[in-house]
Amino acid sequence: EEPMEGTMETAPPEGTVPPGETPPEEEQPEEDGSRTWMWVAVAVIGILIVVLAYLAFRPSGEESYKMGLSLSTLNNPFFVTLKEGAEEAAEKAGVELIVVDAQDDPAKEATNMEDLIQQGVDAILVNPTDADAIVPSIQKANEADIPVFTIDRGANGGVVVSHIASDNVAGGAAAGKFLCESIGGEGKVVELEGIAGTSAARDRGNGFNTYMSNECSGVEIVARQTANFNRAEGLTVFENILQAQPEINGTFAHNDEMILGAIEAAEAAGRAGEIVFVGFDAVDDAVAAVNAGRLAATIKQQPSEMGRLGIEIAVKFLDGETVEQYIPVDLSLVSGDFAPVEPEPTEVTLGLSLSTLNNPFFVTLRDGAQAAADAAGVKLVVVDSQDDSAKEATNIEDLIQQGVSVIMINPTDAAAIVPSVQKANEAGIPVFTIDRGTDGGTIVSHIASDNVA
Missing domain, CATH: 3.40.50.2300 (Response regulator)
Incomplete structure (x- = not known):
């Protein structure tokens, strides 16, 4: 289209391209290197802030947990050593440890436990003065969501995470x-x-x-x-x-x-x-x-190992790890050079009560018993009833009083001998009958010929 008469043709603004023309290639400026490193630095600082924040607030035992250790008494070197083991482990783990002494008093122990709960400890390790008396205190800690661990001595109730003790x-x-x-x-x-x-x-x-x-x-x-x-x-x-x-x-x-x-x-x-x-x-x-x-x-x-394990197990539990209910300590x-006492030979004394020694048969019986006693290294006391039941009862009573180990009887009368046998039974002395039997009392064995045969 032709320009109108009386008008002037104006040039396009600087930097624009007239229609139909190809724009000339412009020279691009080089990227600023300092700006790139600045963004890298910002990113690194941001990561460090996040990491430090995580380390500061993550649930770990490192300078973040406060625990209570309730001991039955510190008037016993054993529990002093246990406390020292726990304190060393707590310091190593960065745990604040509060130690309380019950002085072997269940009432004081209950007060100590209540104080630890009020202080908001993260865990309680307790060495109870009494397995029953400690239960209400453990239950209070349970209600406060404070995990409880027992050391050396257990509890008869309440929820206990782990028990650390010897067998x-x-x-x-x-x-x-x-x-x-x-x-x-x-x-x-x-x-x-x-x-x-x-x-x-x-x-x-x-x-x-x-x-x-x-x-x-x-x-x-x-x-x-x-x-x-x-x-x-x-x-x-x-x-x-x-x-x-x-x-x-x-x-x-x-x-x-x-x-x-x-x-x-x-x-x-x-x-x-x-x-x-x-x-x-x-x-x-x-x-x-x-x-x-x-x-x-x-x-x-x-005890030192018990204290150490108590702290370490509690930290693991608070960190979300699974722990055993019973942690045994070897x-x-x-x-010393202690020689076991050899048992002294026990002197065995046998009593032999014969109906009579006015009969060669019973003299031979006595001689056979004496030979066997000598061979066995035992003492044999022989008494003669002279075919008299009353004398026989006296003889048996004498043997019981002497504390013989065993009584062997050749009765004068099967019925009359029964009370004497029963007295020996009451004294815990075993009774054996020889050749002739008895009608009562407890007899270990009867040694005789088969007279029926």
Whole structure:
């Protein structure tokens, strides 16, 4: 289209391209390198902030958990060592650990547990004074969603995540085995028990007594008293037992504190040399007593290891890991160069009551019995009833009073002898009849010819 007359043709604005023309190629500026590195730096800083924030607030034991450790008493070296093991593990894991001492008082323990709950601890590790008395406190912690772990001693109720302890039943049995072998499988033994109601006292006692009943029936438990895991009480209780028991061959205590007190009492009475002492825990004083020959043996626990494992298991649980309900801690026996006591030969005395020695038949019977007794190394006491039932009854009574091991009778009369046989039965003396029988009483065996044949 032609421009109108009187108008002027204007040039396109600078930078525009007239229609139909190809725009010229422009030279592109190079990318600014400094700006690229700036964005990289920003990204790195952002990542670092996220990582640091995660490390600061993630649920881990490193400087983030606060735990409570409630101990039954710190007046016992065993629990002092347990506390130290827990404190070392807590410091290593960055855990704040609050330790409270119940002083062997269930009421104080309940107050301590309530305080830990009020402080909002993340977990509670408890060594109960009493397995029943601790239950309400554990239940309160459960209601507050605070996980509970028991150490060394268990609880009879409440929800407990894990129990960290030695196998006290096995430890009691090991103590029983050592003591039984040391006194030759027979004799009189005393048991000093721990605090009634504690799982440690219950389990150690069960292990010890089960072994003695099943494997060491020649031993008689002549006294069984509690000394509350306390050395001073062990001394006092054992002083009284020494006065009441003229013969004691061995003593087992549920912990070392009690056995050390018992040793002191026996030494003061001049009777320590006749008694084999066995303890439980292997605290430093007990190990020293073993080395000195005053204590025969002690069952070694690892209280420091219990404390360490308690903290580590609690941290794992709080970190969301699965933990076992029972965490066993190894036991071992600590003993010196202690030579087991060889059993002394038991003197066996047999009583032989004959109807008469005025008959060559019974003289020959006596001679055969005497020859057999000599060959067996046993003592034979022969009495002659002279065919008199009253004298026979007197003879049997004399044999019972002498404490013979066995009575062999050739009765003068089958009916008249019955009361004498029954007296021997009551005294726990086995009775055998020879040649002639009896009409009553308990007879182990009847040795005779077949007179019917």
